[in-house]
Amino acid sequence: MIQTVNFPKLFPPTQRPLPRRWVNAVCLFGVLLSLVGCRNGSTLEEQGDAVQKIRITYPDIFRDTTRVDVYHGKKIADPYHWLEIGDSPWVQDWLEAQRNLTANYLSYLPQRSALQERLRKLWDHERYEAPVQRGAYYYHLKNDGLQDQAVLYRSRGLYGKLDTVFNPNTAGIGQLHDYSFSPNGRWAAIQHAEAGSDWQQVSVIDLRTGELREDRLDHLKYSNLAWYGNGFFYSRYPAPNAWELRELNEFHQLYYHRLGRQQEEDALIFADRIHPQRNVYGETTADGRYLVISLHEGPDGNAVYFKDAGQEDTDFTPIYSDFAYSFRLVGNQGRQLYFLTNYGAPNGRIMRVDVRYPQPEYWEEIIPQQEDVLADGQLTGGRFITTYLHNAVSEMKLFDLEGKLLREISLEGKGTILKPIVSPESSEAFFTYTSFTQPESIYRLDLRELTVEVYRTPEIDFNSEAYTTRQIWYESYDGQRVPMFIIHRKGIDLDGSNPTLLVGDGSLQHLVLPQFNLSGIHLFPAFLERGGICAVANIRGGGEFGKKWYDSGSGDQKQTAFDDFQAAAEYLIANKYTTAKQLGIYGRSTGGLLVGVSLTQRPELYAAAVPEAGILDMLRYHRFTTGWTWSTDYGTSERPEDFEELLRYSPLHNIKADAYPATLVLTREKDDRAVPVHSYKFVSELQAKQEGDAPILIRVDREGGHDGLLTINDKIEEGADVLAFLWYHLGT
Known part of the structure; x- marks a missing residue:
């Protein structure tokens, strides 16, 4: 109390x-002056050892x-x-x-x-993020060097001509945080904020024209954008009374926004009225069949539930309802959901959950725990793309659907593989690799041939x-x-x-x-x-x-x-x-x-x-x-x-x-x-x-x-x- x-x-x-x-500053020549007035026609670089005598009050x-x-x-x-x-x-x-x-x-x-x-000079070089494929196009985020924010481009073919889609530097939306592309490649929902706040707004880009639609959502904080049908799921807190640093943010809730509607019409999908200090995040499976939500009380451990994404009035089914272990959706194959979890495996493993029998006694281990930490996993093209940390250095391993190791990928030096970018049903993926002395290079992974090639390497004065x-x-x-x-x-x-x-x-x-x-x-x-x-x-x-x-x-x-x-x-x-x-x-x-x-x-x-x-x-x-x-x-x-x-x-x-x-x-x-x-x-x-x-x-x-x-x-x-x-x- x-x-x-x-x-x-x-x-x-x-x-x-x-x-x-x-x-006040004390300069070497013994005169007590304010720092503003201490210049006396010279700088400290010119004064040499005089800088050693600076004192402040x-x-x-x-x-x-x-x-x-x-x-x-x-x-x-x-x-x-x-x-x-x-x-x-x-x-x-x-x-x-x-x-x-x-x-x-x-x-x-x-x-x-x-x-x-x-x-x-260190900033002034072209920087790309790993491309995203949707429909006939590849979408690229590119910064020419000294731009405040990267510009969204697209190309037909991986090496095709880049055409500008959306420039956040001239759009008047503040700071752009994230893009989420609809599966059909028609729309992109973007999260952006004023003055760097964690409070986010969402706008929607028509990818055919590069124009912003009228859809505008407010008061998002700590949210995924998970597309389903003609809209997406998102998370938000109740609107704050004002921009107030001291106000607690509680009662995180999950909504569904249908394009073309006002935010006041959005459907409330999940709200915990009993536990105000829990955050909820929604994800949809790549085939759009299931909505999976995770509830968090902190960074270590979460509950996880699922339901048919198209059934608004049905209840969520629990997979794990405690908070002792973490569960992260990796992907699905039909009724089989795959999770990266540290349940019974402190270093992480991948488990398969059949939605018809979601109780723990029916879970199947697909990729067992190893000596190294399983930091990330994604399922695409019938392959698990996993990233392990061996003494805090990244290594990539590819597995089939039954957990058979297909290939290990080690890159030169002591570096980090950033989260691979995958597209549903695609036979390729992209990832970024960097180290303390090497800027981010983008690699292309062929999931059929299990080969890796450099896609882009930055040219930097270092x-x-x-x-x-x-x-x-x-x-x-x-x-x-x-x-x-x-x-x-x-x-x-x-x-x-x-x-x-x-x-x-x-x-x-x-x-x-x-x-x-x-x-x-x-x-x-x-x-x-x-x-x-x-x-x-x-x-x-x-x-x-x-x-x-x-x-x-x-x-x-x-x-x-x-x-x-x-x-x-x-x-x-x-x-x-x-x-x-x-x-x-x-x-x-x-x-x-x-x-x-x-x-x-x-x-x-x-x-x-x-x-x-x-x-x-x-x-x-x-x-x-x-x-x-x-x-x-x-x-x-x-x-x-x-x-x-x-x-x-x-x-x-x-x-x-x-x-x-x-x-x-x-x-x-x-x-x-x-x-x-x-x-x-x-x-x-x-x-x-x-x-x-x-x-x-x-x-x-x-x-x-x-x-x-x-x-x-x-x-x-x-x-x-x-x-x-x-x-x-x-x-x-």
Whole structure:
């Protein structure tokens, strides 16, 4: 039970939290000036060693010492609770002061302009996604290089001339998230959003003309679009009262939209009125015969039901109605449904379910569990296309309908196969392959001949051959061996003098696999080119090694994941890759939590930290939007046994007076998943308790959401800011 003690009026006139002040800097020539006025006709690049003398003073931030929450008899101060009121004038004052502080500091960092130019070149190359075949056409998503969003094209034949179908950059629809093509190739439903929000809208493209139909759906969040007949199934929450970050999203529901009708006329297909914190997702089988729904309470485990897609008034039949294991539809052959599941198989297997006898005692195992994790599976053309993770590296295997292995496909290097694109009844499939040093190449898989060929390879100004990737295994604090990828220029001297960037996650079964643009802002390629070392630790709590690996780093074992990450840092130092003065850490979302925990538990171990869109207030995270979906991993402060564990590692609640590493927190005002108040509170407390000289800064973008910024220019600027910050504070 949580109660609030002595919460006064928010801000009496005499207690405005943010008098607006410019940040001060101390320049080498001994004159105390504001950062804005510190230029004196020169830049820090021209001032040379003068940059080493920069000191900053932080804005005065109102601490509400009367705000105290009581958790199970224990009082916990929440002095920055007022920052949760995001649209208040006091929070806007706070944001303005913090933006001034950060912008002025970053403007003086050496190499920032050069990094912007380099990142622009890294982005400036043609990028394709794997094509989708519908009817007589192949549909291609292509970005010329510096376009904000890829344009939809189509061609007759795989190598035919590309004709423009739809350009989201000029359509006035905001940020496009996904396309879903109707089986007959007549329509494409698209999900899009304003300002990067998780709240989605749906529009429908007439693929013959490229024009948008009048169909328009609102208030989708976390939804598939599953075509059936002349329409599709989709998921949504009830409409929010307003765009409000603090409002919980509950009672997820499944609807069917028939083209040409208003959303108010859509048929409600499934709603759970008893359990508000369950999400529902609908899929249709490739032959359009069955509707399969899965219910989720979190990332680990789901219930699964089915029904005849055309029978609106019939009930769903359960296949599995508990939440202990996960089930993912792979495909069907007539009445036989196939699922990838970890039921009785922590590493995953494929099971066959006859819709006439869906009870577990009648299930048939088709592809047994193997030593490697079964990460993905699809059924098409009478073949199972499966992707396994061997020590976090992708391998593809093809099986027939009875589970006989037909072929293993291994590609060069340590890389990742992204989800294959298949078309119903097609004899070919496409998939994308990438690694830490290799951009995404597209491959064509012939399902008749069981052959693989390169379809498209990008031309990019990056010398992949100059770098090497190796995987080592180090020992964590409890003796468990944990893998880590280490990427660097060939022939580099391992003398302990190398700036190093360490990345991880360790939550919600997230996979941190080899990808060229792992961060979304090209941190790794640009960092490597300047002589740095990049490292990725596949710590417990992730999904790289199956359910047991995840379980051992979640719940009351969560500290294990953080220990694994800190042990990785110690390994890099002990083995002469770097030193604590040259080691930086980066993570986004749940990886931001990892970074927040690491810098508060072991501040002496790192020189710089960048938590992006982090979950940092672990006592209140479940009270915002859909934060409750993470509770199966973390627990919640409402349960006494979870509260004590969360309090032990919650980054916000473990900041004490100490010397912390240089910290640049990244967030966005419109992030309605890991809401920005996590970052606001964390930075305020860290600035107040910083006893060292390193800066504590926050970069708050006005646009963009949890999945990133909206424009290429924004991504370039953010990437350059992060790289310049890291490069400067890692002793170079």
